[in-house]
Amino acid sequence: xxxxxxxxxxxxxxxxxxxxxxxxxxxxxxxxxxxxxxxxxxxxxxxxxxxxxxxxxxxxxxxxxxxxxxxxxxxxxxxxxxxxxxxxxxxxxxxxxxxxxxxxxxxxxxxxxxxxxxxxxxxxxxxxxxxxxxxxxxxxxxxxxxxxxxxxxxxxxxxxxxxxxxxxxxxxxxxxxxxxxxxxxxxxxxxxxxxxxxxxxxxxxxxxxxxxxxxxxxxxxxxxxxxxxxxxxxxxxxxxxxxxxxxxxxxxxxxxxxxxxxxxxxxxxxxxxxxxxxxxxxxxxxxxxxxxxxxxxxxxxxxxxxxxxxxxxxxxxxxxxxxxxxxxxxxxxxxxxxxxxxxxxxxx
Ligand SMILES: NC(=O)c1ccc[n+]([C@@H]2O[C@H](COP(=O)([O-])OP(=O)(O)OC[C@H]3O[C@@H](n4cnc5c(N)ncnc54)[C@H](O)[C@@H]3O)[C@@H](O)[C@H]2O)c1
Ligand SMILES: O=C(O)C[C@H](O)C(=O)O
Numbered sequence: 001x002x003x004x005x006x007x008x009x010x011x012x013x014x015x016x017x018x019x020x021x022x023x024x025x026x027x028x029x030x031x032x033x034x035x036x037x038x039x040x041x042x043x044x045x046x047x048x049x050x051x052x053x054x055x056x057x058x059x060x061x062x063x064x065x066x067x068x069x070x071x072x073x074x075x076x077x078x079x080x081x082x083x084x085x086x087x088x089x090x091x092x093x094x095x096x097x098x099x100x101x102x103x104x105x106x107x108x109x110x111x112x113x114x115x116x117x118x119x120x121x122x123x124x125x126x127x128x129x130x131x132x133x134x135x136x137x138x139x140x141x142x143x144x145x146x147x148x149x150x151x152x153x154x155x156x157x158x159x160x161x162x163x164x165x166x167x168x169x170x171x172x173x174x175x176x177x178x179x180x181x182x183x184x185x186x187x188x189x190x191x192x193x194x195x196x197x198x199x200x201x202x203x204x205x206x207x208x209x210x211x212x213x214x215x216x217x218x219x220x221x222x223x224x225x226x227x228x229x230x231x232x233x234x235x236x237x238x239x240x241x242x243x244x245x246x247x248x249x250x251x252x253x254x255x256x257x258x259x260x261x262x263x264x265x266x267x268x269x270x271x272x273x274x275x276x277x278x279x280x281x282x283x284x285x286x287x288x289x290x291x292x293x294x295x296x297x298x299x300x301x302x303x304x305x306x307x308x309x310x311x312x313x314x315x316x317x318x319x320x321x322x323x324x325x326x327x328x329x330x331x332x333x334x335x336x337x338x339x340x341x342x343x344x345x346x347x348x
Contacts, residue, residue: 042111
């Protein structure tokens with residue numbers, strides 16, 4: 001039974017996406033697994049609320065701590081009535097941030113402002129950099145060994161900010177800091193399966209680089225199953241994956257960016273981190289992490305997740321000429337975003 005549950009969880013974290021009924025069934029499982037406290041910072045927001053729901057129905061979670069600057073008592077009371085394993089607590093305002101974080105195994109950060117039409121993710125930097133810096137300062141103080149899943153944009157800069165804050169506090173562990181790029185993978189799989197006329201549950205597409213525009217580089221040459229789509233289709237799929245966030249921002253017409261698909265992607269990635277912590281072997285996800293895969297200090301690629309976070313950062317593997325070109329093109333932009341984050345953290 002235990003193996004069956006873990007296998008079903010693994011499917012959420014890896015190739016095949018779980019159906020909503022899978023997630024619900026998993027949520028009501030009575031399997032005994034290690035105690036894990038998961039914290040969501042920004043839990044009353046557009047991502048935070050559905051993410052709180054998905055973490056509440058995840059049987060790997062024993063304590064779910066929901067923090068925001070407003071609104072969390074209501075969210076906590078609401079999801080807290082669901083008859084799944086975890087105990088839920090809501091915390092509101094800076095005075096309660098320490099309590100929210102204490103004892104955390106995993107902290108997920110979707111706090112900060114989202115884009116409106118016409119904005120780039122970098123346009124969010126001025127507001128979100130400060131939010132991320134203060135939240136990471138608290139993480140360093142109250143739960144220095146927790147794994148951190150950074151969702152707040154611009155991820156290409158907020159992850160380096162977090163790293164600098166943790167370095168200054170003397171708590172930095174490069175194995176425990178992750179930029180969440182799972183939504184790029186989720187999109188690439190969906191778009192590829194549609195074009196290749198394949199059942200999406202059996203499709204895998206690695207996405208590397210970063211999480212903004214051309215820094216998002218889907219590797220359709222490594223997609224499985226391999227459909228050998230023509231070059232013009234691959235180029236269109238690449239562009240759609242890179243512009244996926246903007247597609248949602250425009251469709252929402254001023255009411256924010258992706259929240260539901262992001263909550264799903266965030267829950268898949270968090271689930272994979274928890275599996276890794278629990279010692280499940282061969283858990284692999286793409287994520288934006290400290291890296292020596294290229295000359296850039298942070299880069300998204302496939303990562304093996306283990307008991308201490310990153311167990312291994314995997315190489316990019318063979319790239320097509322089109323992907324090699326995309327890789328060279330993304331480097332200057334990604335480098336500048338990383339440096340901007342580092343500079344902010346050191347100047348403020
Ligand atoms: N990594 C990704 O793939 C991805 C995908 C979608 C959105 N995002 C990003 O996630 C962030 C959140 O998006 P959203 O749609 O949920 O926005 P939202 O405005 O709906 O929610 C953000 C929440 O953060 C809270 N918040 C603000 N300052 C805070 C602080 N100091 N401490 C705790 N909470 C704080 C707000 O009160 C709000 O509830 C944005 O930056 C967005 O760009 C990232
Ligand atoms: O596009 C955005 O601003 C939000 C997020 O990064 C996304 O990819 O949907």
